[in-house]
Amino acid sequence: MKVLHSIAELRAFRQHAGRVVFVPTMGNLHEGHLSLIRLAKQHGDSVIVSIFVNRLQFGVGEDFERYPRTLAQDCAKLESVGTAAVFAPAEDALYPNPQQYCIEPPGIANELCGKFRPGHFRGVTTVVSKLFNIVQPDVAIFGKKDYQQYFVLRDMVLDLNMPIEIIGAETGRAEDGLALSSRNGYLSESDRAEAPRIYRHLSQLRDAVQQGARDFELRCQQVVADLAQHGWKVDYVEVRDAHTLGAPSATSTRLVALIAAKIGNTRLIDNIEIQL
Template sequence: MALQVIPQIANLRARLAQEDSIAFVPTMGNLHAGHIHLVELARQRAECVVASIFVNPLQFGANEDLANYPRTLAEDCEKLQAAGADIVFTPSVEEMYPTEQTMRITPPPIANELCGAARPGHFDGVATVVMKLFSIVQPQIAVFGKKDFQQLFIIRELVRQFNLPIEIVAGETQREHSGLALSSRNGYLNDGQKLEAQRLYRTLKLIVDNVQKGNRDYAAIEAQSSQYLTQLGWIVDYVSIRSAATLMPASPDDRDLVALAAARQGSTRLIDNIEFSV
């Protein structure tokens, strides 16, 4: 069955009125194998799979790459068709925000740490657009990737605190053979930067190995890892060991942990994480 491309909210709602089993995969387009993995997970969980492609201006800061964000709708639709999606929702900014969006979702304070510290207001924009998309699509299941671990945590809180009848399914991070996490922003890297970008994942693996061997001086591990990357020319936003359950800084009593990092190669900001237990 051909993929249906629907840009209007009213038309999408009319089309979905006949469906009672909907899985939803929100994206900003420029799709790669990581996104397609999420669509395939959705395909396993519901009769009707809806993806959205919307570059959300609310989550971009003043000096971020909104205007230059890659828009590849034709190629994206081919990939969604091949992955088994039924519908792609492709609203314009005017369709999603017909008037100024003065009503916003304010996430909990954790949104101001980690990625939120370097991107103030980012998660307000994410939470607001996700709430709007959930309201429009009204899925029973929504699928998000673990690569954006903080985003996944905040969306789970959104669903829990607003009692939304939506199951959040988390897709594992998809990687290149080198270990580099797939990301739309990898396309900004030149050959040398892409080779160096593998080091972010390797650094996280070293952190995991260090902790699992018994080192609980998390602050020292974080500082050493950050210094290591900085000496190699990275611009480091953070390296952090957190509780996987709360995203608060890990204590020696925590057993389920996540090591997270965000750093820049040139002007390209890369993020990654590894969940692990001790």
């Protein structure tokens, strides 16, 4: 496995990499990421993984500085699952100057997580576009755990005619249902015990909707109340149309229930798709 730090090295490697499947990450890799790599290997000749903690997508007061940088451990894990190359640029390789040209996403980027993280999705679309232009992958894989991110990037690729196939990977979970996330490492023991509550609520929402419930607003309010009662600070609990991320309509064929909430100082997000 090659570990490449410069854009020039990456481009030279890419020349002979065949059909490339790309998995962008911020590092601090866990089993959820490794399942993305395993999926990636089924879709091309070479899997390229980027590791870059992207300052642009962190807001003021967020965890950019304390986000764990664990390159050596990450590379060992990536090698064990058959990654062809890791692209781990220094910050000034991607941002030699303050970024001037940005990919401005539409209004959906200001809803759900975007409402609580202004500019976050512009930071994501911009860095992913840059990485796409550097890696020039045939396929890119994003985890559905960050559902809105997956949605925005898939739409961006279509809307800007990028020649890349986007695949969404199912969320990896602990045995108790908690979605695997780098931020789980921030949880205290008692918060870790409490954390699976959001997946339990999502599962119950899915079951109720599949049994015919359509009182989304009331049910979401009840979830908010229950989470608050158990010490969570809730950003949102929503049911949306999975194809548009807008409000569900009578013609929706697939929905998605999404939760974002803080336990202690740690913000967790999760979601579940609901086939109708």
